[in-house]
Amino acid sequence: MTAIPDVSSLTLNRLSIYLRSLRRLQEQGVLRISSKELADQFHLSPTQIRKDLAQFGEFGIRGVGYDVDHLAERLTDVLGLNTNRRIVLVGLGNLGLALAHYVGFNSGSFRVVALVDLDPKKIGQTVGGLVVRPPKDLPEIVRTTRAEIGILAVPEDVAQANYEFLADAGIRAILNFAPTRLRRRPGVRSKNVDFRINLEELGYFLKRSESS
Amino acid sequence: MTAIPDVSSLTLNRLSIYLRSLRRLQEQGVLRISSKELADQFHLSPTQIRKDLAQFGEFGIRGVGYDVDHLAERLTDVLGLNTNRRIVLVGLGNLGLALAHYVGFNSGSFRVVALVDLDPKKIGQTVGGLVVRPPKDLPEIVRTTRAEIGILAVPEDVAQANYEFLADAGIRAILNFAPTRLRRRPGVRSKNVDFRINLEELGYFLKRSESS
DNA sequence: CCATGTGAACAAATTCACAGCA
DNA sequence: TGCTGTGAATTTGTTCACATGG
Numbered sequence: 001m002t003a004i005p006d007v008s009s010l011t012l013n014r015l016s017i018y019l020r021s022l023r024r025l026q027e028q029g030v031l032r033i034s035s036k037e038l039a040d041q042f043h044l045s046p047t048q049i050r051k052d053l054a055q056f057g058e059f060g061i062r063g064v065g066y067d068v069d070h071l072a073e074r075l076t077d078v079l080g081l082n083t084n085r086r087i088v089l090v091g092l093g094n095l096g097l098a099l100a101h102y103v104g105f106n107s108g109s110f111r112v113v114a115l116v117d118l119d120p121k122k123i124g125q126t127v128g129g130l131v132v133r134p135p136k137d138l139p140e141i142v143r144t145t146r147a148e149i150g151i152l153a154v155p156e157d158v159a160q161a162n163y164e165f166l167a168d169a170g171i172r173a174i175l176n177f178a179p180t181r182l183r184r185r186p187g188v189r190s191k192n193v194d195f196r197i198n199l200e201e202l203g204y205f206l207k208r209s210e211s212s
Numbered sequence: 213m214t215a216i217p218d219v220s221s222l223t224l225n226r227l228s229i230y231l232r233s234l235r236r237l238q239e240q241g242v243l244r245i246s247s248k249e250l251a252d253q254f255h256l257s258p259t260q261i262r263k264d265l266a267q268f269g270e271f272g273i274r275g276v277g278y279d280v281d282h283l284a285e286r287l288t289d290v291l292g293l294n295t296n297r298r299i300v301l302v303g304l305g306n307l308g309l310a311l312a313h314y315v316g317f318n319s320g321s322f323r324v325v326a327l328v329d330l331d332p333k334k335i336g337q338t339v340g341g342l343v344v345r346p347p348k349d350l351p352e353i354v355r356t357t358r359a360e361i362g363i364l365a366v367p368e369d370v371a372q373a374n375y376e377f378l379a380d381a382g383i384r385a386i387l388n389f390a391p392t393r394l395r396r397r398p399g400v401r402s403k404n405v406d407f408r409i410n411l412e413e414l415g416y417f418l419k420r421s422e423s424s
Numbered sequence: 425c426c427a428t429g430t431g432a433a434c435a436a437a438t439t440c441a442c443a444g445c446a
Numbered sequence: 447t448g449c450t451g452t453g454a455a456t457t458t459g460t461t462c463a464c465a466t467g468g
Contacts, residue, residue: 004420010437012416016409017393034449043393046449047439054451062445062450079412080419098310104391104408109415148418149411172421173414175407179316181229181255189417191410195387196316197228198403199361200291202385203321204224205401206360207292208216209384222459246427258427259461266429274468275426 011052015075017042018049022072034065086113086147088171090162091154092122092132095177099153100128113145118158135162138169152176163190223264227287229254230261234284246277298325298359300383302374303366304334304344307389311365312340325357330370347374350381364388375402 021042025033035046053059053071056078060066076082089100089112096117099105105112115132117123122132133141141147150166152159152174159178166174167188174190176182179197182190233254237245247258265271265283268290272278288294301312301324308329311317317324327344329335334344345353353359362378364371364386371390378386379400386402388394391409394402 004423006420007416008437009413012413013409016412020391036449043395045439048437050449050451051438058451060450063448064446065449078416080415081412083419085411085415085418094310094313098306099407101306102407105411110411149414173418175410175414179232183255187421189414191414193405193407193410195311195314195405197225198387198405199297199317199322200228200293201221201224202361202387202401202403203292203297204219204290206297206385207295208218209399209401211216220459248427257461260459262427262429263460270429272428274428274466276468277427 005055007055011055012079014044014048014052015079017044018052019072019075019079019081022068022075025068026072030068032065033068035060037065081109083109085110085149086145087111087149087151088114088116088138088141088145088147088166089151089153090116090135090166091152091177092117092119092127093153093155096151096153097127099151099177100130105151110149112151113147114141116141135165138165142169142171147171148173150174152178154178156180163188217267219267223267224291226256226260226264227291229256230264231284231287231291231293234280234287237280238284242280244277245280247272249277293321295321297322297361298357299323299361299363300326300328300350300353300357300359300378301363301365302328302347302378303364303389304329304331304339305365305367308365309339311363311389312342317363322361324363325359326353328353347377350377354381354383359383360385362386364390366390368392375400 021038035049038044038049039046059071059074087105087110089096092100092115100112100115112130115127115130116135116138117132118135123134125132148171150171150173152162154162156178159176159180160182163174163176163182167185172188174188176190176192179194181192184190233250247261250256250261251258271283271286299317299322301308304312304327312324312327324342327339327342328347328350329344330347335346337344360383362383364374366374368390371388371392372394375386375388375394379397384400386400388402388404391406393404396402
């Protein structure tokens with residue numbers, strides 16, 4: 001089996017963007033594209049595209065460019081988007097409910113297959129065809145659904161505890177929406193989505209531009 | 213007036229984290245802390261804390277550490293969190309509605325002051341005390357509310373158009389939740405929050421760990 | 425004396441520039 | 447010829463190690 005390279009988040013995130021761009025080109029019926037054209041159309045860097053791709057093999061034709069379909073297929077493969085990933089969503093407040101209905105989490109290779117909340121009023125209710133269950137059921141949920149990814153959409157103060165529940169139940173990858181840094185366990189990959197930090201960054205730039 | 217340094221996103225995002233950590237310490241009644249202790253408690257790097265802070269001045273006391281209250285105050289100031297920032301939220305689908313109710317966007321210095329959607333069925337309705345208005349009202353909304361930040365929670369295919377509406381109306385900072393790279397205008401800062409990219413990154417790591 | 429603040433060393437990421445191949 | 451693929455150069459970010467000063 002070919003070794004799967006350990007690649008940086010930065011590169012990986014760009015691969016997702018390249019793949020999206022290629023899908024758009026496919027819709028437009030474009031068959032071939034050079035790194036230069038791709039970069040121009042989607043505001044990327046041609047050298048960076050080539051460097052990023054180079055980590056996974058040679059995909060292009062020298063002097064010509066890339067075959068759009070072929071490259072899209074290879075990137076889908078590299079990112080593992082041809083295998084289905086099942087998601088357990090923990091926390092059904094405003095954000096959790098929105099995420100439960102979010103198309104991006106219910107199309108392509110990702111799918112929410114179970115909902116968990118601590119609130120007795122929510123447990124037993126049906127949301128988007130799924131019954132809300134208590135955190136103590138997590139081991140069984142993970143076993144029966146074979147969910148692999150956990151989404152944490154719980155309040156800040158219980159995020160760590162729910163991270164532990166997910167990890168104990170065998171979940172290896174967690175997307176955390178709580179505005180807090182989780183104490184990580186070896187073998188469990190996690191990624192934060194932190195709106196507040198992003199807003200504060202924008203705030204800084206507003207402040208800068210005001211003072212000029 | 214002191215010049216406001218042009219600082220990297222990476223540093224800026226860490227400053228947000230430091231400030232959060234300090235607020236927690238304040239709640240616990242901690243008065244003084246060294247970069248080492250701060251790093252140990254919140255899984256950070258002591259040198260990096262000092263380097264990051266150094267870009268904005270000298271905040272500590274050599275041989276002692278930092279005064280928690282004082283440093284928190286200075287960071288609040290650096291990040292511009294003592295001035296109120298008003299937000300226009302564009303797009304009231306699942307995600308937009310959740311964001312409209314999200315506490316992080318309605319506490320501290322950030323506040324959603326206007327809601328915009330294109331759907332005639334939504335226009336005129338009241339959500340969280342605010343009346344939903346059409347995009348064509350944006351210039352007037354920005355003028356009367358003096359909103360400075362736009363949040364885009366619209367579908368991918370209309371994200372760019374709505375970015376333009378916001379920019380035309382005078383918005384200078386935009387937080388984009390649509391999974392697409394916006395073509396930016398000079399003078400308008402934007403920041404993407406892209407769940408799908410994050411999920412795909414987790415997917416890659418699952419694939420890696422499966423093959424070992 | 426001890427933790428900050430910082431130049432110097434190191435590491436990571438990006439960009440350059442061109443060799444190599446269709 | 448023209449664009450990919452890639453070492454080498456550059457830039458950006460992090461860590462080290464110590465001089466500085468309360």
